[in-house]
Amino acid sequence: MMIQLKGIQAGILRCVVPEEMSEKNILEEFEELTDSAKNLLDGGRVVMDLQGRSFGAALVAKIWKNFIEPTGCSVISWEVTDQETFEALFQLGMNVGNTNKKTKQGRPSSHRQSKTLLYTGTLRGGQKIMHEGDVIVTGHVNVGSEISAEGHIVILGKLKGLAHAGFKGDETTSVSARSFESGQVRIGRKVGLIDKSSDIWGKAVVVTVKQDEVLLTEWPAL
Amino acid sequence: MDCRIIVITSGKGGVGKTTTTANLAVALANEGHKVVAIDGDVGLRNLDVIMGLENRIVYTLVDVIEGTCRLNQAMIRDKRVSNLYMIPTAQSRTKDSVTSEQMLEICNQLRNDFDFVLIDSPAGIEAGFRNAAAGADEALVVTTPEVSAVRDADRIIGLLESMEKTPISLIVNRIKPEMVKRGEMLAVQDVLDILAVDLIGTIPDDESVVTSSNRGEPLTFSNGSGASQAFLDIAKRICGNEVPFMDLSGDQKGFLSSLRRFFGK
Numbered sequence: 001m002m003i004q005l006k007g008i009q010a011g012i013l014r015c016v017v018p019e020e021m022s023e024k025n026i027l028e029e030f031e032e033l034t035d036s037a038k039n040l041l042d043g044g045r046v047v048m049d050l051q052g053r054s055f056g057a058a059l060v061a062k063i064w065k066n067f068i069e070p071t072g073c074s075v076i077s078w079e080v081t082d083q084e085t086f087e088a089l090f091q092l093g094m095n096v097g098n099t100n101k102k103t104k105q106g107r108p109s110s111h112r113q114s115k116t117l118l119y120t121g122t123l124r125g126g127q128k129i130m131h132e133g134d135v136i137v138t139g140h141v142n143v144g145s146e147i148s149a150e151g152h153i154v155i156l157g158k159l160k161g162l163a164h165a166g167f168k169g170d171e172t173t174s175v176s177a178r179s180f181e182s183g184q185v186r187i188g189r190k191v192g193l194i195d196k197s198s199d200i201w202g203k204a205v206v207v208t209v210k211q212d213e214v215l216l217t218e219w220p221a222l
Numbered sequence: 223m224d225c226r227i228i229v230i231t232s233g234k235g236g237v238g239k240t241t242t243t244a245n246l247a248v249a250l251a252n253e254g255h256k257v258v259a260i261d262g263d264v265g266l267r268n269l270d271v272i273m274g275l276e277n278r279i280v281y282t283l284v285d286v287i288e289g290t291c292r293l294n295q296a297m298i299r300d301k302r303v304s305n306l307y308m309i310p311t312a313q314s315r316t317k318d319s320v321t322s323e324q325m326l327e328i329c330n331q332l333r334n335d336f337d338f339v340l341i342d343s344p345a346g347i348e349a350g351f352r353n354a355a356a357g358a359d360e361a362l363v364v365t366t367p368e369v370s371a372v373r374d375a376d377r378i379i380g381l382l383e384s385m386e387k388t389p390i391s392l393i394v395n396r397i398k399p400e401m402v403k404r405g406e407m408l409a410v411q412d413v414l415d416i417l418a419v420d421l422i423g424t425i426p427d428d429e430s431v432v433t434s435s436n437r438g439e440p441l442t443f444s445n446g447s448g449a450s451q452a453f454l455d456i457a458k459r460i461c462g463n464e465v466p467f468m469d470l471s472g473d474q475k476g477f478l479s480s481l482r483r484f485f486g487k
Contacts, residue, residue, distance in 0.1 A: 057384055061322075061352075091384035122418045124380030125373055126347075142376050142416060 003029040005037060012076065013046045019053045026059070030067040041071035052081045057088040093126045115151065123147065123161065130167075141177075152176070162186070163207075171209040176219065180205035190214050223255075227329050227339040228460075229262070229358035229387065233374030235345030237366045238395040241431055241440075242453070243342040244272040246362075248442040249457035251306035255337035258297065260328075261311040262354030263344040264319055270310045274438025275300065284312035284319045286328065293331055302443060307336075317349050322356035329357030338460075347381060361387045362422065366396045367408040372416055379419060391422035393456065397470045398427045409471065423456035424470050425449050 003026070004016045017026060033041075046068075055063075068075060078089050078096050089096045115133030125144030129135055135149040140157035147153055148167040152174050155163070159177035164186035166173035171188030180200060185192045185207050192207060192214030194200070204219040230243045240263075247259040261269035264284065270276040281296040286309075293309075300306040312319065325341075332339050343354035355361065361382045365375040375392070382390050394410050401407035410424050428449035434441045441450035442457075448468070455465045 065349075088384075091380075093380065093384075124383075125377040127380050139418065140416070143373050144377065 003033060005033070005040070013041070013044055013073075014049055015046050016049045017051060017053065019051045021053070023059055027062060027066065030063055034067050034070050038071050041073040044073045045076045046073045047077050047079060048075050049079045050082070050085055051079075053085070054082045055080075055085040055088060057092055060085075060088060060092060060094075090127070090129065093128060095128060096130060117149075122157065125161075141182075149173070159185075165207075175207040176205070177207075178204050180207075180216070185214065185216075187214060192216065223337055225333040225336050225339060226360065226460075227333065227341070227358045228360050228362055229341045229343050229355045230362045230364060231343035231351060231355065231378055231382070232345060232364045232371070233347065233378035234365070234371045237364050237371050238393075238425070238431075239345075239364050240268045240272055240342050241435055242362070242364050242393060242395070242425075243269060243340050244435075244440045245442045245450075245453035246457055246460070247273070247306060247308070247338075247340050248300075248303060248440045249454050250338050250340075250460065251300075251303045252442065252454075253457055253461060254305070255461075256305040256335070257338045257340065258307040258309060258332055258336050259340045259342065260309045262325070262341045262350070264311045264350065264353075265313065265316050266344065267311050267313040269308065269342050270298075271438060272435045273300065273308055273440060275308050275310070276438070279310045282310050282312040283328070284315050287320055287324045293328065317344070317353070320353050322353050325353045325357040327357075347377060351378070351381075352385075355382065355385055355387055358387055361390045362393055363390060363417075363419070364393045364395055365413065365417075367394060367402070367410070367413055369408070372408065372413055376417055379417060390419050392417060392419045393423040393425065394421070395425045396427040397424055399470045402471060421467070422459050423452060424467055425452040425456075426468065426470055 006014045006016065078094050080086050080089065080096060086096055117131040117133060117135045119129060119137045122139035123137055123141045123145040125142050128146045130148045132150045134151035135147055136154045138156050141147060141155050141159045141161040141163065143160045145161035148164045150168050153163045153165045155177040158179040158181050160181045162184060163175045165175045166188040169188050171190060173187060175185055175187065179202055181202055183194055187207060187209045190209050194216065200216050200218055206217050206219050208215050230239050232239050243259050247257050251257045259269060260283065261267055270279055275298050278298050281291040283296060285291045286293050286296045296309050297307045300308065329339055341354050341358055344350035363375050363379055365371045379390055394413050398407055402409050414421055426448040428447050430441060430447045431449050441447060442453050452468060458465045
Protein backbone atom coordinates (compact mmCIF):
# COMPACT_ATOMS: atom_id res chain seq x y z
CA MET A 1 0.00 0.00 0.00
CA MET A 2 1.67 3.22 -1.07
CA ILE A 3 0.90 6.78 -2.06
CA GLN A 4 0.02 6.93 -5.75
CA LEU A 5 0.41 9.74 -8.26
CA LYS A 6 -2.03 9.50 -11.16
CA GLY A 7 -2.50 11.78 -14.16
CA ILE A 8 -6.15 12.76 -14.53
CA GLN A 9 -6.71 15.55 -17.03
CA ALA A 10 -5.00 18.55 -18.60
CA GLY A 11 -1.78 17.96 -16.70
CA ILE A 12 -3.49 17.66 -13.33
CA LEU A 13 -2.15 14.94 -11.05
CA ARG A 14 -4.10 13.12 -8.36
CA CYS A 15 -2.13 12.13 -5.27
CA VAL A 16 -3.97 9.29 -3.53
CA VAL A 17 -3.13 8.48 0.11
CA PRO A 18 -4.48 5.03 1.06
CA GLU A 19 -6.57 4.96 4.21
CA GLU A 20 -4.61 2.18 5.91
CA MET A 21 -1.23 3.92 6.00
CA SER A 22 0.26 4.95 9.34
CA GLU A 23 1.41 8.55 9.91
CA LYS A 24 5.03 7.43 9.90
CA ASN A 25 4.63 5.63 6.57
CA ILE A 26 2.81 8.58 5.05
CA LEU A 27 5.62 10.97 5.95
CA GLU A 28 8.30 8.54 4.70
CA GLU A 29 6.44 8.00 1.43
CA PHE A 30 6.03 11.72 0.88
CA GLU A 31 9.73 12.19 1.56
CA GLU A 32 10.54 9.61 -1.13
CA LEU A 33 8.10 11.19 -3.56
CA THR A 34 9.71 14.59 -2.95
CA ASP A 35 12.99 13.17 -4.26
CA SER A 36 11.74 10.84 -6.95
CA ALA A 37 8.94 12.92 -8.48
CA LYS A 38 10.27 16.45 -8.03
CA ASN A 39 10.63 17.03 -11.77
CA LEU A 40 7.13 15.75 -12.42
CA LEU A 41 5.59 17.84 -9.67
CA ASP A 42 7.55 21.08 -10.03
CA GLY A 43 5.05 23.78 -11.03
CA GLY A 44 2.33 21.15 -11.55
CA ARG A 45 -1.25 21.14 -10.28
CA VAL A 46 -2.25 18.42 -7.87
CA VAL A 47 -5.48 17.16 -6.33
CA MET A 48 -4.67 15.71 -2.90
CA ASP A 49 -7.01 12.76 -2.35
CA LEU A 50 -6.78 11.90 1.36
CA GLN A 51 -9.69 9.43 1.16
CA GLY A 52 -11.26 8.52 4.51
CA ARG A 53 -8.20 8.62 6.77
CA SER A 54 -8.22 11.11 9.63
CA PHE A 55 -5.57 13.82 9.16
CA GLY A 56 -5.04 16.41 11.91
CA ALA A 57 -3.84 19.94 11.19
CA ALA A 58 -0.31 19.00 12.34
CA LEU A 59 0.00 16.15 9.83
CA VAL A 60 -1.36 18.33 7.01
CA ALA A 61 1.18 21.00 7.95
CA LYS A 62 4.00 18.41 7.79
CA ILE A 63 2.85 17.24 4.36
CA TRP A 64 2.76 20.84 3.22
CA LYS A 65 6.23 21.54 4.53
CA ASN A 66 7.93 18.31 3.48
CA PHE A 67 6.19 17.60 0.19
CA ILE A 68 4.19 20.43 -1.33
CA GLU A 69 6.63 23.28 -0.66
CA PRO A 70 9.83 21.45 -1.69
CA THR A 71 8.33 20.03 -4.89
CA GLY A 72 6.89 23.38 -5.95
CA CYS A 73 3.50 21.94 -6.91
CA SER A 74 0.25 23.76 -6.30
CA VAL A 75 -2.68 22.00 -4.70
CA ILE A 76 -5.91 22.89 -6.48
CA SER A 77 -8.11 20.91 -4.13
CA TRP A 78 -8.09 18.56 -1.15
CA GLU A 79 -10.54 15.68 -1.39
CA VAL A 80 -11.55 14.07 1.87
CA THR A 81 -14.39 12.02 3.27
CA ASP A 82 -13.41 12.24 6.92
CA GLN A 83 -15.21 15.03 8.79
CA GLU A 84 -12.32 15.84 11.17
CA THR A 85 -9.92 16.12 8.25
CA PHE A 86 -12.39 18.32 6.42
CA GLU A 87 -12.59 20.64 9.41
CA ALA A 88 -8.79 20.69 9.92
CA LEU A 89 -8.20 21.58 6.25
CA PHE A 90 -10.95 24.12 6.29
CA GLN A 91 -9.50 25.80 9.38
CA LEU A 92 -6.15 25.98 7.59
CA GLY A 93 -7.87 27.88 4.78
CA MET A 94 -7.47 25.06 2.21
CA ASN A 95 -9.77 24.52 -0.72
CA VAL A 96 -11.66 21.43 0.36
CA GLY A 97 -13.89 19.59 -2.08
CA ASN A 98 -15.61 16.26 -2.53
CA THR A 99 -17.12 16.31 0.93
CA ASN A 100 -20.26 14.69 -0.35
CA LYS A 101 -18.68 11.24 -0.62
CA LYS A 102 -19.82 8.52 1.69
CA THR A 103 -18.42 9.14 5.15
CA LYS A 104 -16.35 6.71 7.11
CA GLN A 105 -18.41 3.98 8.71
CA GLY A 106 -19.49 4.69 12.25
CA ARG A 107 -18.85 8.41 11.99
CA PRO A 108 -22.12 10.13 11.19
CA SER A 109 -22.06 13.57 9.61
CA SER A 110 -25.23 15.53 10.05
CA HIS A 111 -23.95 18.24 7.69
CA ARG A 112 -23.71 15.95 4.74
CA GLN A 113 -26.82 13.95 5.50
CA SER A 114 -28.88 17.12 5.49
CA LYS A 115 -26.72 18.74 2.79
CA THR A 116 -26.54 21.84 5.01
CA LEU A 117 -23.30 23.05 6.51
CA LEU A 118 -23.67 25.05 9.71
CA TYR A 119 -20.56 27.11 10.41
CA THR A 120 -20.56 28.45 13.96
CA GLY A 121 -18.50 31.61 14.35
CA THR A 122 -16.85 34.15 12.12
CA LEU A 123 -15.29 33.23 8.80
CA ARG A 124 -11.98 35.07 8.74
CA GLY A 125 -9.90 36.47 5.90
CA GLY A 126 -8.27 33.68 3.87
CA GLN A 127 -10.74 31.03 4.99
CA LYS A 128 -12.95 29.40 2.40
CA ILE A 129 -16.01 27.20 2.54
CA MET A 130 -16.90 25.11 -0.49
CA HIS A 131 -19.95 22.95 0.11
CA GLU A 132 -22.25 20.90 -2.07
CA GLY A 133 -25.40 22.01 -0.29
CA ASP A 134 -26.71 24.98 1.69
CA VAL A 135 -24.46 26.93 4.04
CA ILE A 136 -25.44 28.80 7.21
CA VAL A 137 -22.88 31.01 8.98
CA THR A 138 -23.77 32.17 12.48
CA GLY A 139 -21.09 34.90 12.63
CA HIS A 140 -19.64 37.40 10.18
CA VAL A 141 -18.10 36.63 6.79
CA ASN A 142 -15.09 38.92 6.90
CA VAL A 143 -13.23 40.60 4.06
CA GLY A 144 -11.03 38.13 2.19
CA SER A 145 -13.10 35.06 3.04
CA GLU A 146 -15.21 33.10 0.56
CA ILE A 147 -18.24 30.87 0.61
CA SER A 148 -19.19 28.78 -2.40
CA ALA A 149 -22.33 26.73 -1.95
CA GLU A 150 -24.19 24.55 -4.39
CA GLY A 151 -27.37 25.68 -2.63
CA HIS A 152 -28.42 28.75 -0.64
CA ILE A 153 -26.24 30.81 1.70
CA VAL A 154 -27.55 32.39 4.90
CA ILE A 155 -25.31 34.65 6.99
CA LEU A 156 -26.54 35.76 10.39
CA GLY A 157 -23.77 38.34 10.76
CA LYS A 158 -22.20 40.81 8.32
CA LEU A 159 -21.34 39.76 4.79
CA LYS A 160 -18.09 41.51 3.86
CA GLY A 161 -16.43 38.67 1.95
CA LEU A 162 -17.48 36.85 -1.20
CA ALA A 163 -20.61 34.68 -1.25
CA HIS A 164 -21.36 32.50 -4.28
CA ALA A 165 -24.64 30.59 -4.10
CA GLY A 166 -25.45 27.93 -6.69
CA PHE A 167 -21.82 27.75 -7.79
CA LYS A 168 -22.61 24.85 -10.11
CA GLY A 169 -24.96 27.06 -12.08
CA ASP A 170 -28.22 26.94 -10.10
CA GLU A 171 -29.65 30.46 -10.35
CA THR A 172 -32.71 29.69 -8.23
CA THR A 173 -30.50 29.87 -5.13
CA SER A 174 -30.12 32.93 -2.88
CA VAL A 175 -27.76 34.71 -0.52
CA SER A 176 -29.26 36.18 2.65
CA ALA A 177 -27.28 38.34 5.07
CA ARG A 178 -28.24 40.26 8.19
CA SER A 179 -25.96 43.09 7.11
CA PHE A 180 -24.84 43.28 3.49
CA GLU A 181 -21.43 44.99 3.16
CA SER A 182 -19.79 43.32 0.19
CA GLY A 183 -18.88 44.85 -3.15
CA GLN A 184 -19.67 41.67 -5.01
CA VAL A 185 -22.03 38.72 -4.76
CA ARG A 186 -22.49 35.76 -7.11
CA ILE A 187 -25.46 33.55 -7.87
CA GLY A 188 -24.95 30.75 -10.39
CA ARG A 189 -23.12 32.37 -13.30
CA LYS A 190 -24.28 35.92 -12.51
CA VAL A 191 -22.20 38.50 -10.71
CA GLY A 192 -23.75 41.42 -8.84
CA LEU A 193 -21.63 44.50 -8.12
CA ILE A 194 -22.76 46.78 -5.31
CA ASP A 195 -21.47 50.23 -4.46
CA LYS A 196 -20.91 51.37 -0.88
CA SER A 197 -23.14 54.36 -1.51
CA SER A 198 -26.08 52.06 -2.31
CA ASP A 199 -29.16 52.45 -0.08
CA ILE A 200 -29.05 48.76 0.64
CA TRP A 201 -25.48 48.77 2.02
CA GLY A 202 -25.37 47.62 5.64
CA LYS A 203 -28.97 46.42 5.63
CA ALA A 204 -30.50 42.99 5.87
CA VAL A 205 -30.66 41.77 2.29
CA VAL A 206 -31.78 38.79 0.22
CA VAL A 207 -29.97 38.37 -3.10
CA THR A 208 -31.63 36.42 -5.89
CA VAL A 209 -31.61 36.27 -9.70
CA LYS A 210 -34.72 37.66 -11.40
CA GLN A 211 -35.04 38.01 -15.18
CA ASP A 212 -31.37 37.24 -15.66
CA GLU A 213 -30.23 39.98 -13.27
CA VAL A 214 -28.91 39.88 -9.74
CA LEU A 215 -31.53 41.48 -7.53
CA LEU A 216 -30.91 42.73 -4.00
CA THR A 217 -34.03 43.06 -1.87
CA GLU A 218 -34.13 44.53 1.59
CA TRP A 219 -35.34 42.03 4.16
CA PRO A 220 -38.14 41.70 5.07
CA ALA A 221 -39.58 42.35 1.63
CA LEU A 222 -42.98 43.87 2.40
CA MET B 223 2.53 29.81 38.89
CA ASP B 224 2.50 27.81 35.66
CA CYS B 225 4.57 29.27 32.88
CA ARG B 226 2.60 31.11 30.20
CA ILE B 227 4.10 31.21 26.72
CA ILE B 228 2.61 34.03 24.67
CA VAL B 229 3.28 34.91 21.04
CA ILE B 230 2.89 38.58 20.10
CA THR B 231 1.85 38.75 16.47
CA SER B 232 -0.11 40.85 13.98
CA GLY B 233 0.07 39.81 10.34
CA LYS B 234 0.90 43.32 9.17
CA GLY B 235 4.34 44.78 9.80
CA GLY B 236 4.98 48.01 11.66
CA VAL B 237 2.00 47.92 14.00
CA GLY B 238 4.06 47.66 17.19
CA LYS B 239 4.69 43.98 17.94
CA THR B 240 8.28 44.42 19.04
CA THR B 241 7.53 47.55 21.08
CA THR B 242 4.66 45.71 22.75
CA THR B 243 6.85 42.69 23.50
CA ALA B 244 9.58 44.84 25.05
CA ASN B 245 7.21 46.96 27.13
CA LEU B 246 5.15 44.03 28.37
CA ALA B 247 8.29 42.08 29.26
CA VAL B 248 9.49 44.99 31.42
CA ALA B 249 6.03 45.58 32.92
CA LEU B 250 5.56 41.91 33.83
CA ALA B 251 9.07 41.76 35.34
CA ASN B 252 8.24 44.90 37.35
CA GLU B 253 5.19 43.06 38.67
CA GLY B 254 7.60 40.52 40.13
CA HIS B 255 7.38 37.78 37.50
CA LYS B 256 10.34 36.05 35.93
CA VAL B 257 10.14 36.90 32.24
CA VAL B 258 12.07 36.03 29.09
CA ALA B 259 11.42 37.78 25.76
CA ILE B 260 12.45 35.86 22.63
CA ASP B 261 13.08 37.61 19.34
CA GLY B 262 11.34 35.29 16.87
CA ASP B 263 12.04 37.45 13.84
CA VAL B 264 15.09 35.60 12.47
CA GLY B 265 17.06 37.78 10.06
CA LEU B 266 15.39 41.05 11.09
CA ARG B 267 16.52 41.36 14.67
CA ASN B 268 15.05 44.36 16.52
CA LEU B 269 13.94 43.39 20.01
CA ASP B 270 17.50 43.79 21.32
CA VAL B 271 17.63 47.41 20.07
CA ILE B 272 14.29 48.35 21.59
CA MET B 273 15.26 46.75 24.90
CA GLY B 274 18.67 48.42 24.78
CA LEU B 275 20.59 45.13 24.95
CA GLU B 276 22.19 44.99 21.50
CA ASN B 277 25.73 45.51 22.76
CA ARG B 278 25.54 42.51 25.04
CA ILE B 279 24.73 39.87 22.43
CA VAL B 280 27.22 37.02 22.25
CA TYR B 281 25.07 34.06 21.24
CA THR B 282 21.67 33.93 19.56
CA LEU B 283 18.66 31.67 19.29
CA VAL B 284 20.11 30.12 16.13
CA ASP B 285 23.36 29.32 17.97
CA VAL B 286 21.33 27.42 20.56
CA ILE B 287 19.51 25.48 17.83
CA GLU B 288 22.76 24.65 16.07
CA GLY B 289 24.33 23.48 19.31
CA THR B 290 27.00 26.20 19.35
CA CYS B 291 25.98 27.20 22.87
CA ARG B 292 23.63 26.27 25.70
CA LEU B 293 20.28 28.00 26.08
CA ASN B 294 21.31 29.93 29.18
CA GLN B 295 24.40 31.25 27.37
CA ALA B 296 22.18 32.96 24.80
CA MET B 297 20.03 34.58 27.49
CA ILE B 298 20.86 38.20 28.28
CA ARG B 299 19.84 39.37 31.74
CA ASP B 300 18.56 42.93 31.88
CA LYS B 301 20.42 44.67 34.68
CA ARG B 302 17.79 47.42 35.07
CA VAL B 303 15.11 45.12 36.45
CA SER B 304 15.45 41.80 38.20
CA ASN B 305 13.98 38.68 36.60
CA LEU B 306 14.02 40.01 33.03
CA TYR B 307 15.87 38.15 30.28
CA MET B 308 16.04 38.36 26.50
CA ILE B 309 17.06 35.82 23.87
CA PRO B 310 18.14 37.59 20.68
CA THR B 311 17.89 36.07 17.24
CA ALA B 312 20.41 35.97 14.41
CA GLN B 313 20.61 38.90 12.03
CA SER B 314 22.66 37.12 9.38
CA ARG B 315 20.35 34.13 8.91
CA THR B 316 16.96 33.51 7.34
CA LYS B 317 13.65 32.23 8.66
CA ASP B 318 14.57 28.70 7.50
CA SER B 319 17.23 28.49 10.23
CA VAL B 320 14.57 27.60 12.80
CA THR B 321 11.86 24.96 12.58
CA SER B 322 8.60 24.74 14.49
CA GLU B 323 9.84 21.66 16.35
CA GLN B 324 13.03 23.44 17.45
CA MET B 325 11.05 26.45 18.67
CA LEU B 326 8.72 24.18 20.58
CA GLU B 327 11.67 22.40 22.17
CA ILE B 328 13.25 25.70 23.29
CA CYS B 329 9.95 26.95 24.75
CA ASN B 330 9.50 23.71 26.64
CA GLN B 331 12.99 24.06 28.12
CA LEU B 332 12.13 27.59 29.30
CA ARG B 333 8.81 26.50 30.77
CA ASN B 334 10.37 25.23 33.98
CA ASP B 335 12.34 28.37 34.76
CA PHE B 336 10.05 31.27 33.87
CA ASP B 337 6.60 32.67 34.67
CA PHE B 338 6.24 34.28 31.25
CA VAL B 339 7.86 33.60 27.88
CA LEU B 340 7.01 36.31 25.34
CA ILE B 341 7.77 35.56 21.69
CA ASP B 342 8.04 38.47 19.27
CA SER B 343 6.73 37.12 15.96
CA PRO B 344 7.72 38.37 12.52
CA ALA B 345 5.08 39.93 10.27
CA GLY B 346 3.42 37.73 7.67
CA ILE B 347 1.76 34.35 7.70
CA GLU B 348 4.58 32.20 6.40
CA ALA B 349 7.11 29.95 8.11
CA GLY B 350 8.52 32.73 10.34
CA PHE B 351 5.14 33.35 11.93
CA ARG B 352 4.36 29.64 12.18
CA ASN B 353 7.68 28.91 13.87
CA ALA B 354 7.26 31.77 16.33
CA ALA B 355 3.74 30.63 17.18
CA ALA B 356 4.62 26.93 17.38
CA GLY B 357 5.97 27.05 20.91
CA ALA B 358 3.29 29.36 22.32
CA ASP B 359 0.19 28.39 24.26
CA GLU B 360 -1.68 31.65 23.72
CA ALA B 361 -1.49 34.79 21.58
CA LEU B 362 -1.65 38.56 21.73
CA VAL B 363 -2.63 40.07 18.40
CA VAL B 364 -1.54 43.68 17.88
CA THR B 365 -3.31 45.87 15.38
CA THR B 366 -3.71 49.55 14.62
CA PRO B 367 -7.08 51.13 13.81
CA GLU B 368 -6.43 50.96 10.06
CA VAL B 369 -8.44 48.86 7.64
CA SER B 370 -5.38 47.05 6.25
CA ALA B 371 -3.98 46.19 9.69
CA VAL B 372 -7.37 44.94 10.89
CA ARG B 373 -7.77 42.79 7.79
CA ASP B 374 -4.36 41.19 8.36
CA ALA B 375 -5.16 40.70 12.06
CA ASP B 376 -8.33 38.88 11.03
CA ARG B 377 -6.29 36.54 8.81
CA ILE B 378 -3.78 35.86 11.58
CA ILE B 379 -6.53 35.20 14.14
CA GLY B 380 -7.98 32.56 11.80
CA LEU B 381 -4.56 30.88 11.58
CA LEU B 382 -4.01 31.07 15.35
CA GLU B 383 -7.42 29.50 15.94
CA SER B 384 -6.54 26.64 13.59
CA MET B 385 -3.25 26.18 15.48
CA GLU B 386 -5.24 26.14 18.74
CA LYS B 387 -3.26 29.03 20.25
CA THR B 388 -5.99 30.18 22.57
CA PRO B 389 -6.93 32.41 24.26
CA ILE B 390 -6.30 35.06 21.63
CA SER B 391 -6.42 38.61 22.98
CA LEU B 392 -6.34 41.85 21.06
CA ILE B 393 -4.29 45.02 21.56
CA VAL B 394 -5.32 48.08 19.55
CA ASN B 395 -2.28 50.31 19.21
CA ARG B 396 -1.73 53.91 18.09
CA ILE B 397 -5.22 55.22 18.70
CA LYS B 398 -5.66 58.93 17.99
CA PRO B 399 -8.71 59.98 20.00
CA GLU B 400 -9.21 63.22 18.06
CA MET B 401 -9.29 61.34 14.74
CA VAL B 402 -11.71 58.80 16.20
CA LYS B 403 -13.94 61.66 17.35
CA ARG B 404 -13.89 63.21 13.88
CA GLY B 405 -14.82 59.84 12.39
CA GLU B 406 -11.53 59.65 10.49
CA MET B 407 -10.19 56.60 12.33
CA LEU B 408 -11.80 53.29 13.25
CA ALA B 409 -12.97 53.28 16.86
CA VAL B 410 -11.93 50.39 19.12
CA GLN B 411 -15.49 49.10 19.03
CA ASP B 412 -15.38 48.99 15.20
CA VAL B 413 -12.20 46.90 15.36
CA LEU B 414 -13.73 44.57 17.94
CA ASP B 415 -16.85 44.21 15.85
CA ILE B 416 -14.77 42.94 12.93
CA LEU B 417 -12.32 40.74 14.83
CA ALA B 418 -14.66 39.32 17.48
CA VAL B 419 -11.94 38.48 20.04
CA ASP B 420 -11.34 39.66 23.61
CA LEU B 421 -9.77 43.10 23.99
CA ILE B 422 -6.86 43.23 26.45
CA GLY B 423 -5.49 46.70 25.79
CA THR B 424 -5.81 49.99 23.98
CA ILE B 425 -2.72 52.13 23.50
CA PRO B 426 -2.85 55.81 22.55
CA ASP B 427 -0.60 57.15 19.81
CA ASP B 428 2.36 58.57 21.70
CA GLU B 429 5.53 60.19 20.36
CA SER B 430 7.50 59.02 23.37
CA VAL B 431 7.28 55.44 21.99
CA VAL B 432 9.60 56.45 19.15
CA THR B 433 12.12 58.17 21.40
CA SER B 434 12.11 55.33 23.92
CA SER B 435 12.64 52.76 21.15
CA ASN B 436 15.53 54.74 19.74
CA ARG B 437 17.09 55.05 23.18
CA GLY B 438 16.60 51.39 24.02
CA GLU B 439 14.58 52.17 27.12
CA PRO B 440 11.10 50.66 27.06
CA LEU B 441 8.52 53.15 28.31
CA THR B 442 7.45 50.89 31.13
CA PHE B 443 10.76 51.55 32.89
CA SER B 444 9.59 55.09 33.65
CA ASN B 445 5.84 55.14 34.20
CA GLY B 446 4.98 58.50 32.69
CA SER B 447 3.22 58.71 29.36
CA GLY B 448 -0.21 57.50 28.28
CA ALA B 449 1.29 54.64 26.26
CA SER B 450 3.42 53.60 29.24
CA GLN B 451 0.33 53.44 31.47
CA ALA B 452 -1.50 51.45 28.79
CA PHE B 453 1.28 48.82 28.68
CA LEU B 454 1.31 48.58 32.49
CA ASP B 455 -2.47 48.09 32.46
CA ILE B 456 -2.17 45.33 29.85
CA ALA B 457 0.44 43.56 31.98
CA LYS B 458 -1.96 43.68 34.94
CA ARG B 459 -4.80 42.29 32.80
CA ILE B 460 -2.55 39.48 31.56
CA CYS B 461 -2.04 38.59 35.23
CA GLY B 462 -5.79 38.41 35.70
CA ASN B 463 -6.43 41.78 37.35
CA GLU B 464 -9.41 43.88 36.38
CA VAL B 465 -8.19 47.25 35.19
CA PRO B 466 -10.50 49.80 33.56
CA PHE B 467 -9.71 50.71 29.96
CA MET B 468 -8.48 54.21 29.11
CA ASP B 469 -11.03 56.45 27.47
CA LEU B 470 -9.66 56.93 23.96
CA SER B 471 -12.97 57.81 22.34
CA GLY B 472 -11.99 61.46 21.98
CA ASP B 473 -14.81 62.64 24.23
CA GLN B 474 -12.93 64.77 26.75
CA LYS B 475 -14.48 64.74 30.20
CA GLY B 476 -12.01 66.90 32.09
CA PHE B 477 -12.59 70.25 33.79
CA LEU B 478 -11.45 72.29 30.77
CA SER B 479 -13.68 70.45 28.34
CA SER B 480 -16.60 70.83 30.73
CA LEU B 481 -15.87 74.54 30.79
CA ARG B 482 -15.74 74.62 26.98
CA ARG B 483 -19.05 72.79 26.79
CA PHE B 484 -20.52 75.26 29.32
CA PHE B 485 -19.49 78.18 27.14
CA GLY B 486 -20.68 76.37 24.06
CA LYS B 487 -17.27 76.03 22.41
